Amino acid sequence: MNIDVQIVNAFIDGSQGGNPAGVVVDANALTAAQKLKVARQVGLSETAFVSASDTATIRLEFFTPTRQIAHCGHATVATFSLLRQLGIIDDGRHSKETVDGNRDILVADGMAFMEQRAPTFTSIEMASELGGRILASLGLGNGESLGVGAPCVVNTGNAFLLVPLPDERAVAELSPRLPLVESISDELDLIGYYVFSTDTRVKGRHAGARMFAPRFGIAEEAATGMAAGPLACYLHDRLGVAEREMLIEQGWLMQPPSPSVIRVELELADGKISRLMAGGYARVMSSLSVEL
Structure with missing residues (x-):
């Protein structure tokens, strides 16, 4: 089985730099072990996996090359920016379901933002x-x-x-x-x-x-x-x-x-x-x- 992975640089400064994340747009059929295997082969700090959610716009899971983590800012921005560019979502308010609950997302003016809690x-x-x-x-x-x-x-x-x-x-x-x-x-x-x-x-x-x-x-x-x-x-x-x-x-x-x-x-x-x-x-x- 071949899995397509998009490499998206998030938080670019002007037209340069940024932090690359892997994004798998359709991960509904993948197990956690398979997601970790994909993340290891991609070799970036985080790879994000998109699947269907009953409570949010999407379910979003993040894997480093060594383990799953609850949240990742740059991979979230990468994912929602990619979904917007693909026409899967529109500008406006969205949400992501994670292993640590749901978080609000805003897509506007070519940017994507994710919610964080009070410090x-x-x-x-x-x-x-x-x-x-x-x-x-x-x-x-x-x-x-x-x-x-x-x-x-x-x-x-x-x-x-x-x-x-x-x-x-x-x-x-x-x-x-x-x-x-x-x-x-x-x-x-x-x-x-x-x-x-x-x-x-x-x-x-x-x-x-x-x-x-x-x-x-x-x-x-x-x-x-x-x-x-x-x-x-x-x-x-x-x-x-x-x-x-x-x-x-x-x-x-x-x-x-x-x-x-x-x-x-x-x-x-x-x-x-x-x-x-x-x-x-x-x-x-x-x-x-x-x-x-």
Whole structure:
């Protein structure tokens, strides 16, 4: 049996970069084991599988090369952008059914956005034993300066460890010790680390980040919608950034670079973030056939 997979770059910055995801438009007949086998052969950080849903526009499942995960921002944006380009859906409000419940989707103006929940914050005391191990996992010494704010686990549907650094150079020069990053990610039940500074390549944007998720077979990822959402919440709640719409750069500091930008729109109720929508543009790059 041959499975057709579309490769779609999500969160492209202008006409370049973005984060590639595999998308299987008709996965109704595939088992979980077959989906994992397809994802391994595709070899990207995530592959999305579309099937019929009784409760949402589509059922959407995400597989890394090593396991299934509940949500994936860039693969969601890739999928709904592809479905729009194929004429399967129209602009407007949609939804996805996932293993973790349903989420709202908005397709408009050539972009796709996915819903994330209100954030929860768990601060990390850097003088603690855990704080020391986090620094060591990033190749940083105990005396090295972090950026404004303190490291924090933020969860809007998936948990990420956010680590602020002083400037772009500090983020660019990181040499994380991936086995230690994986161990701490396991311990804290994280997708991975999102390391950032408020330096950006394009004026008017809010942060530039790198993402490391070796626990899920991802050494570094070019754009991570499920991490950019927590970062926007951190910038708003912990660093006092007043804007409700934020632009997060990612992928610029990878080798080779893959410039990406994620747009996050915060929704507030009584002064608190009640939910958010994270999204951007996507472009179909290629297709391939995987044999099962």
